[in-house]
Amino acid sequence: MAKNKTTQTEVDVFDFINSYVDKEQKKLDSLKLIELISNWSGFEPKMWGPTIIGFGSYHYVYASGHEGNAPILGFSPRKAQFSLYIYSxxxxxxxxxxxxxxxKMGKACIYIKKLDDIDISILEQLCKESIAYIDEHHECGACGK
Structure with missing residues (x-):
């Protein structure tokens, strides 16, 4: 069975932002997302793979037998836009x-250009709804905060 590519790493989140994010507004938005999602979730940010900032973790098992761990919530400040992993x-x-x-909606994420494009109160509700969904449907040692 294939090894999961997106696993938690020891890379410092703020070092990643400072070295990877090249636009000042995207850096500011990234720092704001970290603050908001940390407050809403109760989890500290951790790097997952080379470019995803994740909060908390849960264990999943697919019907195929493939299993692994993933962040409960997360985002990536990609070059063109943010990928938000906050949706259930x-x-x-x-x-x-x-x-x-x-x-824009992807298969497993929401794409936004900048925080000013969205309603932050709805972002909070989406994050909390996703935490509740994962807590109910997956093995999640850190859920239920």
Whole structure:
């Protein structure tokens, strides 16, 4: 079975931001996301793979037998846009997206250009809904905060 590429690393999150993020506004938005998601989740940021900043972790097992660990919430300040790993497919999350702001939906993430494009209060609700979903559906030693 293939080894998971996205695992938690020992790289310092702030060193990563300072070396990887080249635009000042994206750095500021990254630092704000860290502050917000840390406060909402109760988890400190950790690097997952080379470019994902994750908060907390949970264990998943697919029907195929593939299993691993993943961050409960996360984001990546990619060159073109932010990838937000904060979404769980629930009725509440889908309803919240209607008023979220300017974004694109990927298979497992939400893409935004900058924080000013979205409603931060809805971001908070999406994060909390995702934490609740993962807590209910996955083995999560750090959930339930």
């Amino acid at each position: 497919k629930t009725e509440k999350s889908d309803a919240l997206l209607k008023d979220f702001g300017k974004f």
